[in-house]
Amino acid sequence: MATTLARADYRTRLQTILPKLVLSPSLALILLFVYGFILFTIYLSFTDSRMLPSFGWVGFENYDKLFRLRHWSVAVSNLAIFSTLYISICIVIGLALAIFLDQKIRGEGVLRPIYLYPMALSFIVTGTAWKWLLDPGIGLENTMHLWGWDSFTFNWIKDRNNAIYTIVLAAVWQTSGFVMAMFLAGLRGIDNEMLKAAQIDGASNFQLYRRIIIPQLRPAFLSAFVILAHLSIKSYDLIIALTGGGPGRATEVPATFMYSYTFTRNQMGIGASSAVIMLMTIAAIMIPYLYAELREKD
Amino acid sequence: MAVASVETSIRTGSMTRVFLYLVLILFSLFYLLPFVVMVLNSLKPLSEITGGNMMALPEVWTVEPWISAWATAQIGIEPTGLSPYFWNSIKMVVPAVAISTMLGALNGYVLTKWRFRGDTIFFGLMLFACFIPFQIVLIPMARVLGLTGLAGSTPGLVLVHVVYGLGFTTLYFRNYYMAFPTELVRAAQIDGAGFFNIFWRILLPSSGPIIVVSVIWQFTNIWNDFLFGASFADLDSQPMTVALNNLVSSSTGVKEYNVHFAGAIIAALPTLVVYIVAGRYFVRGLMAGSVKG
Numbered sequence: 001m002a003t004t005l006a007r008a009d010y011r012t013r014l015q016t017i018l019p020k021l022v023l024s025p026s027l028a029l030i031l032l033f034v035y036g037f038i039l040f041t042i043y044l045s046f047t048d049s050r051m052l053p054s055f056g057w058v059g060f061e062n063y064d065k066l067f068r069l070r071h072w073s074v075a076v077s078n079l080a081i082f083s084t085l086y087i088s089i090c091i092v093i094g095l096a097l098a099i100f101l102d103q104k105i106r107g108e109g110v111l112r113p114i115y116l117y118p119m120a121l122s123f124i125v126t127g128t129a130w131k132w133l134l135d136p137g138i139g140l141e142n143t144m145h146l147w148g149w150d151s152f153t154f155n156w157i158k159d160r161n162n163a164i165y166t167i168v169l170a171a172v173w174q175t176s177g178f179v180m181a182m183f184l185a186g187l188r189g190i191d192n193e194m195l196k197a198a199q200i201d202g203a204s205n206f207q208l209y210r211r212i213i214i215p216q217l218r219p220a221f222l223s224a225f226v227i228l229a230h231l232s233i234k235s236y237d238l239i240i241a242l243t244g245g246g247p248g249r250a251t252e253v254p255a256t257f258m259y260s261y262t263f264t265r266n267q268m269g270i271g272a273s274s275a276v277i278m279l280m281t282i283a284a285i286m287i288p289y290l291y292a293e294l295r296e297k298d
Numbered sequence: 299m300a301v302a303s304v305e306t307s308i309r310t311g312s313m314t315r316v317f318l319y320l321v322l323i324l325f326s327l328f329y330l331l332p333f334v335v336m337v338l339n340s341l342k343p344l345s346e347i348t349g350g351n352m353m354a355l356p357e358v359w360t361v362e363p364w365i366s367a368w369a370t371a372q373i374g375i376e377p378t379g380l381s382p383y384f385w386n387s388i389k390m391v392v393p394a395v396a397i398s399t400m401l402g403a404l405n406g407y408v409l410t411k412w413r414f415r416g417d418t419i420f421f422g423l424m425l426f427a428c429f430i431p432f433q434i435v436l437i438p439m440a441r442v443l444g445l446t447g448l449a450g451s452t453p454g455l456v457l458v459h460v461v462y463g464l465g466f467t468t469l470y471f472r473n474y475y476m477a478f479p480t481e482l483v484r485a486a487q488i489d490g491a492g493f494f495n496i497f498w499r500i501l502l503p504s505s506g507p508i509i510v511v512s513v514i515w516q517f518t519n520i521w522n523d524f525l526f527g528a529s530f531a532d533l534d535s536q537p538m539t540v541a542l543n544n545l546v547s548s549s550t551g552v553k554e555y556n557v558h559f560a561g562a563i564i565a566a567l568p569t570l571v572v573y574i575v576a577g578r579y580f581v582r583g584l585m586a587g588s589v590k591g
Contacts, residue, residue: 019412034427037438120573122522129332237524258433275433
């Protein structure tokens, strides 16, 4: 190797450097804007930054304050409710629709894009649509009253105890079709020979799905879970558009908390520490997953 | 039909089939309802919404709300409608998509055909960057954009979207080029073709499907972004999503629901059109990448 390199002329030497040269702008961007920024935010979370970054070291004071804030614990428990329901409902609906669509359904070509199109919309658009649809004054509740069902009430979006479920509803509407597509791709990859053998042995459809098909969808379950979990932790736009975090703080989540503490309440140190907690939560889910994926492929 | 689809050999009875169709149709109504409501109510005068039934067809059909949303509605303090923000979005999306796709293609090429020690670590770093919560970079990003004079400008937003889109575009191209026969590259090398020559003449011509995937993905994500737009843009560079949110949540005056709906559809139109025209290529291209990779 060394001797060939020594003998290589200018052109071939350029050819060996070129690939790394081409990669270097991207590497520089990622190292600075992702990892450098992460380190900077972690550092800020240990400082007394208020409106602007400042560098007075305060140790764990921000974290200490953060975990004592009622506002933060509301945000965390809202996120827990939201992500649990969002992930499980999306997976149930997605799997059911995928299994149903897989039964040689006529019109699959029409139904599939209908299930999928919400994914193309911005969360701001989804939020606007559902905000007025769920508004008791002009939306569903009003319609039901006009249709003669006077006792119908559906005012969750204005109700502190139930507003978080309207976020779940709109988020499920937006992404469950995408989860369906992931499961459908998994179903289409299953080998039919094994199914036929089991059918000859007299297995019912329910048994086929429970014992053979669903266990084989493990990778699809895993990717659906990882994608939904990370989407739910990041979700910000939908909440801003649908409820603005309200009524009161009823739909505040860590993403909205971070933004308001950092940019409107001038508590940058606390805002930074909340961002660090968010990153750590996502990392706990993503790193094992990515590690396993990369090892498998190499 | 998906290309590689193998139909199941599960058999179902006719009662079950009725049930299946019923559920499938109910769900399609659930997915369609919000959009249908938006379209219907964007074509009604306001009085029919506030005093009438949201699910009913318009009694008087009007395109007034659309004109208002596009050209005259009050956004923030200016009665400009959404049109200037629409162009802001276009000016931001086009270069950001082009640059991130180009860099992604080159990265994918190097990572699969010019492998070096530590390339997996590099790829892992890029991949993790796809999934970070952007809240972790907001503060330093605001600072850097401020220091470089890019704050509040379209080039600033382009930079932000290129950086945080790179992970995904690199991922797509890497997975796709993994399946591309390395022997062809080696053969061309022996014939004396250089680094860029090989990329340009051998890999790029067969990259159509994955370019489509990357462009659709980046276009939808960047067009739909709200967080970066809300954090780093000012009036001259605010994208569509931020303007729409300002329109809908402005607290002054009468709530013009019909204008809000028209505005929401205008904001959704570009991504919807891309989805309708090229959606099937997206799924196909993704499959081509993942099945072989």
